[in-house]
Amino acid sequence: MSGLSRFWRFTLVATMMAALVVAERYPHAATLIAAYTLMGLGYQLIFGHLGALALSQGAMFGVGAYATALLASTLGVGVIPVGALIAALVAAVVAVPVLRLQSHYFALATIALAAIVHLVAVNAERWTGGANGLVGFGTNLPSELSLALVAWTVAALFVAALARAMAGRWAETARLLREAPLAAEALGIDGARWRFTAFVCGSALGGLGGGIAAAAAGVVSPEATGFPLMVLCLVSVVVGGARHPMGAVLGAVLAVLLPELLRDFGGAWLLAYAIATLIVVRLAPEGLAAAIDRWRGAAQPMPPLDPLPRRPVTAKRRLAVRDAVKRFGGVEAVAGVSFEVARGEVVGLIGPNGSGKTTILNLISGLVPADEGAILLDDQALDGLGAVPRARAGLARSFQTPALPAATLAGDAVGLVAWGDAPEALAMFGLDKVAAEPCGRLAPGERRRVDLARAVATGAPFLLLDEPAAGLGDAEREVLVAALRALAAEDRAVLVIDHDIALLSRACDRLICLDRGRVIASGTPDAVRADRRVQAAYLGRAA
Amino acid sequence: MIAAQLLLNAVALGMAYALIALGFVLALNAAGAVNFAHGDLVVLGGGVAVALAFHLAAPAWLLVPLVLLVLGAVGVLAARVAILPLVDRPPETTFVATIALAAIVEHALTLAMAGAPATVPAVAGAGAVQVLGVAVGRQQLAILVLGGAAILLVWLLLERSWIGMRMRAVAMDRTMARAVGIPAGRYIAATFALSGALAGLAGLLLGHQFLVSPTQGAGYMLKAYIAVALGGWGSVPGALLAALGIGAFESLASAWVGDAWAQGALYVGVIATLALRPQGLFGEPAGRRV
Numbered sequence: 001m002s003g004l005s006r007f008w009r010f011t012l013v014a015t016m017m018a019a020l021v022v023a024e025r026y027p028h029a030a031t032l033i034a035a036y037t038l039m040g041l042g043y044q045l046i047f048g049h050l051g052a053l054a055l056s057q058g059a060m061f062g063v064g065a066y067a068t069a070l071l072a073s074t075l076g077v078g079v080i081p082v083g084a085l086i087a088a089l090v091a092a093v094v095a096v097p098v099l100r101l102q103s104h105y106f107a108l109a110t111i112a113l114a115a116i117v118h119l120v121a122v123n124a125e126r127w128t129g130g131a132n133g134l135v136g137f138g139t140n141l142p143s144e145l146s147l148a149l150v151a152w153t154v155a156a157l158f159v160a161a162l163a164r165a166m167a168g169r170w171a172e173t174a175r176l177l178r179e180a181p182l183a184a185e186a187l188g189i190d191g192a193r194w195r196f197t198a199f200v201c202g203s204a205l206g207g208l209g210g211g212i213a214a215a216a217a218g219v220v221s222p223e224a225t226g227f228p229l230m231v232l233c234l235v236s237v238v239v240g241g242a243r244h245p246m247g248a249v250l251g252a253v254l255a256v257l258l259p260e261l262l263r264d265f266g267g268a269w270l271l272a273y274a275i276a277t278l279i280v281v282r283l284a285p286e287g288l289a290a291a292i293d294r295w296r297g298a299a300q301p302m303p304p305l306d307p308l309p310r311r312p313v314t315a316k317r318r319l320a321v322r323d324a325v326k327r328f329g330g331v332e333a334v335a336g337v338s339f340e341v342a343r344g345e346v347v348g349l350i351g352p353n354g355s356g357k358t359t360i361l362n363l364i365s366g367l368v369p370a371d372e373g374a375i376l377l378d379d380q381a382l383d384g385l386g387a388v389p390r391a392r393a394g395l396a397r398s399f400q401t402p403a404l405p406a407a408t409l410a411g412d413a414v415g416l417v418a419w420g421d422a423p424e425a426l427a428m429f430g431l432d433k434v435a436a437e438p439c440g441r442l443a444p445g446e447r448r449r450v451d452l453a454r455a456v457a458t459g460a461p462f463l464l465l466d467e468p469a470a471g472l473g474d475a476e477r478e479v480l481v482a483a484l485r486a487l488a489a490e491d492r493a494v495l496v497i498d499h500d501i502a503l504l505s506r507a508c509d510r511l512i513c514l515d516r517g518r519v520i521a522s523g524t525p526d527a528v529r530a531d532r533r534v535q536a537a538y539l540g541r542a543a
Numbered sequence: 544m545i546a547a548q549l550l551l552n553a554v555a556l557g558m559a560y561a562l563i564a565l566g567f568v569l570a571l572n573a574a575g576a577v578n579f580a581h582g583d584l585v586v587l588g589g590g591v592a593v594a595l596a597f598h599l600a601a602p603a604w605l606l607v608p609l610v611l612l613v614l615g616a617v618g619v620l621a622a623r624v625a626i627l628p629l630v631d632r633p634p635e636t637t638f639v640a641t642i643a644l645a646a647i648v649e650h651a652l653t654l655a656m657a658g659a660p661a662t663v664p665a666v667a668g669a670g671a672v673q674v675l676g677v678a679v680g681r682q683q684l685a686i687l688v689l690g691g692a693a694i695l696l697v698w699l700l701l702e703r704s705w706i707g708m709r710m711r712a713v714a715m716d717r718t719m720a721r722a723v724g725i726p727a728g729r730y731i732a733a734t735f736a737l738s739g740a741l742a743g744l745a746g747l748l749l750g751h752q753f754l755v756s757p758t759q760g761a762g763y764m765l766k767a768y769i770a771v772a773l774g775g776w777g778s779v780p781g782a783l784l785a786a787l788g789i790g791a792f793e794s795l796a797s798a799w800v801g802d803a804w805a806q807g808a809l810y811v812g813v814i815a816t817l818a819l820r821p822q823g824l825f826g827e828p829a830g831r832r833v
Binding site: 047051053094097098101103104105107108109111112113115116119122123179227228231234235238268270271273274275277278281282285 | 576577624625628629632633634635636638639640642643644645646647650651654758761765768769772776803806807810811813814817818819
């Protein structure tokens, strides 16, 4: 947990001091930077860290601003946090149906929300004053210098707090959710809850900024809810650095200073800012703050993640698939499959391409719902549960394409979900030496082993491994066989898909062969390999 | 009589929205990402028409091919600046880039037009003609004829020409198209030329009735975005039908309960639809769309 580096702490304090000094002559501009910083911080959470394409942050700023203007006479200074709460409330209500939507649907839903807020601001004249907006509420709020001081103190505190919070474990969790959402789910990280929390907290920060801006301006008009403000928020966060702890501050400073500096050019500053954004996206997508870090050579090494508390292991003994059916359009990918895997055994799932192996893994881990049939842990039916509760019930899996964020260190990728023993899992796959390397720099075989170690480190007693041997060299395959046997000896159940039948024969207690969505053979490796239908399925001869 | 005119207005607005949505969905399929600048290309089409009419004193009908050409070129430029260099980056990059592009177009137009909204001359003259005793606005008629012709031509291009087939192939699977030797980047740029030209045509046609004002872009983009979401993500006929419906709804509901309620109903309807039927009204599942 490091938070801001000394350089940025100094910059933050210096910026705050400078703002407070100029606040005597330009109180509005000085306070507005703090307000935009808060709006930007919220957007960093939602868009930067969680990667949600939200376009409602400007509207949340407006909600905070209007709430402050409307309630200032009754609540006095206390109104500003109330504005933030109201924005959070609006976000929470809308988030429930909308947050499960993916990328561009979510973007649309948030634009529609923003459009509704704007319509209300313009048309509900009795409350909002319509196009003229509201004035005269400022007398109940602190003014000029004292407001600037309050605003900057709040903004600086939130910058520091967010820098602290979004380092280490939370930063890695957000990165996994952003870059590999399915893997995160299958490993038991509740993305929906994270996104909800980020959206509500981020919106609250937007509302807080809006309230402060309203107090500083002494007027609120529908402009505070408009799409241009949203674009300004997005642009300043991206230019400043969408994930850098100081990105929101830099963006806000630019958003307030640029119009002053380019005043002689009319509206040209917005044009300049938009062009700068495009350049930043193309050349320095991490933003100015990160570019400054790189230029200073200050990529500080992060300490490894603190270990998670051990999670008690379920007492369930048996994973059972009963008559599972999955259709994609007219194709029955899985056509009534039943089998069991018990703790202490390794079972190999084989079959030609397209025989339904990965689909079965997806049905078990809950990434894809089954059309018919049941998945059971002992007598507990998992049907109807999503991937996250299934992972928490004791399942974990690896993926055909290892889903590892490139910037995450191998050790952290494993440590992030290690409710079991991370060092032991790393050692089991011979990864001790590369634990401090970022996953993006690992060889394909190493990445595959990190993915496997991550599933093992969850401590889950039921492991689903999808082609763990693909891309491994001979020595690595030996490590894999030994690891599979060790897992069985640890009293875990392993279901493993692979095409290397020789390897599976050595590692597995039993093999199950699928063809066209059906089990055509199961039993000891030797028996299954000798089966005529298995040979036919693989070699394409009629059985 | 009034009902018939109202209906004609509604269908004409729907047709203009259909042109916007058609360009939007073609670009969406080609790039695999929403072009947030699409609405601003519509406004730019109107702005270019205003400028051409003013500076060249060109006859109104000549504006159509000129605007198509200019906006086609702008479409290619947009693809080169904000889409093609970012195809292999995470989706939020294109999101930011096209929003920045939208802001660039909007603010450049604001500077160029000095903030004053302007009118595009009517394509086929002002006033109305009598059809079966009903006074039919010439501009509405022009929108229906030109819009219908444009949609038909695009359909022919996509379904009946090898250029169109390659465009569709690239939209369907860029990697596979590349693998069989189609220069994907060039066809994405070509699709954006088509998309920009359609946006320009829509802007030219809408700019007579609604004036041209630089801030309209987000609104137009939103209409197309809604049409695509309701019509089923990426479905061209779905987007066209939904856009026609949205335009007609907006016209009729505005006349009935006023513009604010009509817009409000549309946005609430979108959120409700996304919440209850995330796959769109007749489309593919939205749940796992990446």
